[in-house]
Amino acid sequence: MYSLQLVVLDGSDLHACDSNGLSDPYVSIRIQQGKKTRKYKTEIKYKTLNPQWNQSFCIPLSSLQARVWFKVQDYDRWSSNDEIGRADFDLKSLDVLGAAKLFALKLTNSKLGDKGILNVRASVISNEKSIEQGPNDNTIKQPEKHLGVETLGGGVPAKFPIRFPVVNKPLDAKLDTKLDAKVDVKVDGKVDANAKVDGKISVDSMIIPKGQTGFVFVDGVLSEKLSRTSDELPEGVYVGGMENIPDEIKDQVLKEASKVPADMYGSEYWAALNKYMMRDIAVIYVPEDTVVKDPIQISFYTTPSDDPTLASASFPRLVIISGKNSDAQALVYHTGAHNAIYHSSPSTTVNLAEGSTFNMYYHQEQSEEAIHTEVINATLADKSTFIWTGLAEGGTVGRLNMDVDVIGDDANVELWGASLAPKGAEQDLHTAVLHYGNSGHSVQEQRTIVGKKGHGVFRGQMKILSESFYTEVDQQSKALLLSPDGEVDAMPTLVVSPDKVEGAAHGSTVSDLGGEEMFYMMCRGVSESDAKAMLTKGFIRHIVGRFPFSFLRARNIEKILRMAERASVQWRFTEIDKTEGLDTMERDEEMAQFM
16 A cells, blocks of 8 residues: 655646636546546635645555546636646656655646646655564664655645655764754753864753753664763653663553544644654653652754755654653753754653643754654543643744643643744644543643744634533633734634533734834833833743743743844834824824824
């Protein structure tokens, strides 16, 4: 069995089929194997001869003995659709597990004449192989081959072919040759130039304060060289990889790692790919009636590719198991080589037993050229509490899907998130909190800052199922635009089935650094730059201030202030100055309204 990863990119110079000299094109896709025919359609793009679709499809294949047929049509609401042109290509032209191939298909039309180009990208993935246990049943093997991944579930585009890391290459050799020597080494938040030794980086570059437990995974595999443990961990707590995992918890961890969440926003595809490609499992295991006071740190680092024409990829896997009546917290940090192009696709499973509490601090700080796609799935039993505080700021594209299943009664969920989408970047958070048990409580607040040509996306759903009574939920999305050409999509959603609920609320706000706030502050002696900094910092401090490390808070505030320096202010009263017929007194009266 195979899967065809197909992306319909765009069309150009199409036939005009409407009286306005334009068309409303869409693409029909057909592939036939034996007696089975599969059909797909893209969205309709209105009033254009050069449509941009960028729409992806994952098509199951029984063999490569087939052609893929495309028909570009003009949509007509009141009559039959007009054909713009046809094209096709043979699946045999694709290599299994080979790099994705770009097709510029010329459109043919026997009536109107041949005109127009349809651009598509395609690659084939084999589904026949499965995860194999290594000789010690602790390591996971994967094929040493290339794969051109152009899209994953959810439609997030990858801009480059990907080479998956090779498992059997010694990790120490990778550390010697691939870790970026230009990474700033930080000891308690300060750069330490002496920490660099022969082009390698020390554990402190992973922001692990001295005296605390921290484990570093390089390309998804535990690095003993970069990790350190503390003697203060309570008895029975295990943090690390699969190589030294105790036998009594091994089966439970493997069971959790094998789970793939339900298909919500594309989570199933990403989690399944991670399950197939993961090379190790990062484990946090807290036994029942155990309290871990200091945050445990798990850092995931992605190295660059040896071949500059290819991007590297890593698939970190994290399993968190919190026993009955336990209490623990962890900082999960995702980063990679500076100024490198790579794809990080982690997957995290959190299982909370009855009465347990787990605080998860999440920080995604990938390279500006990287792509980050991640799935977090949490399951809560009776009277358990899951608190997630997250900051996503890295990558040209960052996408996080979070699925929280509140199975037990009297369970609590708190989600506090912040996203930074600087110039040209996209940060995307999709969440789903499903309440099955009674008397649950969920609160979520997402704050997004968007810079020039940045794009922030929040799509959240809180759902109270029909068998869940006396549950209370509250979901809020707040966004700050620092540029008029930034973009925010906010879609908070409530689905309430039962009649008996304690409360259900949701809301969304989007604002900019408007003239009212800026004028108010500047009239009181605050400079324009300081006013922008104060307003931006005040907007995000509510989330960033929840992180337990002072140097981490300071570092992120510094990045936010750099974004604020480049912010555009919408001075409303400048339009008044340009209005004809206003004398000085009238203009002063108008401006006074903003004080």
